[in-house]
Amino acid sequence: MSVNDTLAPSANSFFLPVVSVVGVGLIGGSFAKALKNGGHAGCVLGVGRDHASLERALQLGLIDRIATLEEAGKASDFILISTPASVLGRICEIIGPLLKPGAIVTDACSTKVQVIEDARQSLKERTNQFIPGHPIAGSDESGPAAADPLLYWNRNVILTPLPENSGDDIKRVRQCWQACGAIVREISAIEHDRIFATVSHFPHYLSALYMSMVCRSDSSGLALALAGTGFRDFTRIAGGSPEMWRDIFISNKEAMLNEIDVFLPMLEKTRQMIEDSDVDGLHAWLEQASLARKKWGENK
Amino acid sequence: MSVNDTLAPSANSFFLPVVSVVGVGLIGGSFAKALKNGGHAGCVLGVGRDHASLERALQLGLIDRIATLEEAGKASDFILISTPASVLGRICEIIGPLLKPGAIVTDACSTKVQVIEDARQSLKERTNQFIPGHPIAGSDESGPAAADPLLYWNRNVILTPLPENSGDDIKRVRQCWQACGAIVREISAIEHDRIFATVSHFPHYLSALYMSMVCRSDSSGLALALAGTGFRDFTRIAGGSPEMWRDIFISNKEAMLNEIDVFLPMLEKTRQMIEDSDVDGLHAWLEQASLARKKWGENK
Incomplete structure (x- = not known):
């Protein structure tokens, strides 16, 4: 199987009209670019606290538009939170009430138990829309300039689904990471x-x-x-x-x-x-x- | 300056009729090959406890002949001891009495104070012929098959000369490592x-x-x-x-x-x-x- 086979839409067919990435650095930017390259994303919104960094992501074609968290929460079909773990709860608090019914939220944090606890407290009855994840990939470099659509190629991505998650939603998160070329595994958060x-x-x-x-x-x-x-x-x-x-x-x-x-x-x-x-x-x-x-x- | 400039005899002119390497693995083999390639060694003798490894070094052209420690001690103008530190004392005990008057012995051990103490005890009045050294280079690989004449290129080699050493002998050890492309520094053993x-x-x-x-x-x-x-x-x-x-x-x-x-x-x-x-x-x-x-x- 070549890189092209895996990233081609035909091998893994799904389409998300609006995808948001909160924190467009190495991790989020690489994810966005891989989905865009594979034709899986209609419009990618980039959200972040550093405007210069978002501008750079826009120039590099990692995202299609810079958005506020509120805009992303309202408009998105799929949201990846790729920020430090400590701000995930606050992000979920803002986007939670705005989420479309079928929208999916996932994350890229390296710890899961605490992140799940934070997400539950913030998302409340919408916790079912949050599928926790962790891509095992990195680089010496960071920031949008280091983003690489092949970063996840042949790398592991761990999902630690919640009892509330639907099978279809878990499958969609799997598909997204597989579209990046990753190997997806499920284990418990603990x-x-x-x-x-x-x-x-x-x-x-x-x-x-x-x-x-x-x-x-x-x-x-x-x-x-x-x-x-x-x-x-x-x-x-x-x-x-x-x-x-x-x-x-x-x-x-x-x-x-x-x-x-x-x-x-x-x-x-x-x-x-x-x-x-x-x-x-x-x-x-x-x-x-x-x-x-x-x-x-x-x-x- | 290109690799060829530095390895060419004209840039660093000296010639050692007989060079011995005790322990022909990555470190010793790379040194031997670099000296041979540069035209600085007439005949390279390889000494070691593992005969298969020495045969391999011979096949690879790292050494010209397999020799005993005694043969190497008698015949050599320059001896590099590239073995674990614990056997250096015993090696010096054997070669010490056999050394030609102008012969130089150096080593590649990663510690110097203890090695110098062992060398002094073994070489006694010939301690002046021992110039302690430490090439800062390595690889994931080991053994003669991993030897590479460019291993020391642009790497540091530390010499910790003894008060007994002559300036000419220190210069000769410097020249050998410089012929390998290394940067040579002198500091105290401690x-x-x-x-x-x-x-x-x-x-x-x-x-x-x-x-x-x-x-x-x-x-x-x-x-x-x-x-x-x-x-x-x-x-x-x-x-x-x-x-x-x-x-x-x-x-x-x-x-x-x-x-x-x-x-x-x-x-x-x-x-x-x-x-x-x-x-x-x-x-x-x-x-x-x-x-x-x-x-x-x-x-x-």
Whole structure:
């Protein structure tokens, strides 16, 4: 199957007259562009707090019009909220009462339990129109200029549907992401948050913590000049948006604290191995880690 | 300046009749091939414990002959020891008494203080012939098949010369690495070890610790299936050689323990921020890390 086969309307036929993207950065902009390229969207409205960024999205053809949240709420058949998690509740509060009966709202937040709680409180009897989602894709770059209609190609998108959601609405969200070339999976919100604490949020925490430690050290100038490719890769994620990650850590608090509390005794144990020059203990630990990483790499 | 300009003999004219590489993997093999390509080596001898690996290096043209350590010690004008740090002392013990008067020995180990101590104990009055070095280059791949004469192109190589070394011998080691396209710097062994604990050894420690934590978790199967590009980059270094990294951690023990002991209270502090939903505290920390990483990326 080629890129064209998947993005062509014939392979996945649906049409949404009005699509809105709230937060037109890398995630929202890439989604909008993929839907437009596939002929699945009549008109794409872009909503955001940064007008320059919206103008850029318009110039780049990611969106067809800049709109207010109220306009988007009233007019849309499909709304993707791709903002930091902390503002999702407020957005839902505004659009909730304005939504057309058949309109679908989804999101791209990296945590789900708290986001669902916020959406329920804001959308109330319209909660059934909200299908929570999380596309697993990213880039070093951010903002509309980084948007790429192929960003989701062969990437996972997780949906964590609510008991209130209709099968047809879930199917429509699936179709949208599949039109972007993504592989769509459904799991529970709790499982989602536990898994992403492990494979995404906690590594970000360690990388950011390490990065702030390095730049506080006395010899950080020469150290940073001599840092190589290992450092580059290990710290890449630490360059992410402080606002987004702050929200993720707080909104996935329980799972994050659990990760830290599992990590801490392992850190203390391996620290002791180093102090004791425990050749066999260190070798067994490092070999397990190395084999696990190699095996993962082979399956990707 | 093009690659050919730098690798051409005319740009950096010297000739070593017999060069030996002890440990013909990625590091040693790449060095050997670059010297051969530049016309700087008459005959390259390969020494190692794994005969199949040496045969492969011979087939690939990285070395001209397989030799014993004794043969290499007697015949060589220049010897690069590119083995795990723990065996350097034993290698020096064997080659020390056999070395020709003008022969130069250098190494590629990632720690320097302990390696220098081991070399001194083994080489004794011949310690002046040992110029400690550390090329800052690597790859996901290892072994002779991964060797690449351009591996060191535009990479840093650190020398930590001893008071006993002659200026001419230091210059010769510089020339060899410059012939590989590297940028050569000199710093003290203590400073080297402190800096590389920070920018290399400690990130490896965190990455390996995290990787072993993930594969012990109950839901590791699905978690690993959903892990994305952030996970991939953050854990890449954890795939490294357990033997090499075990030796590095032990041989750079003091600096490693210091890194862990600086990290631990920062981990406890940020854990508390998450527990307290400290929006401002988390934002300030993550912003510092993000800006530092972006600034580093721009300068690279």
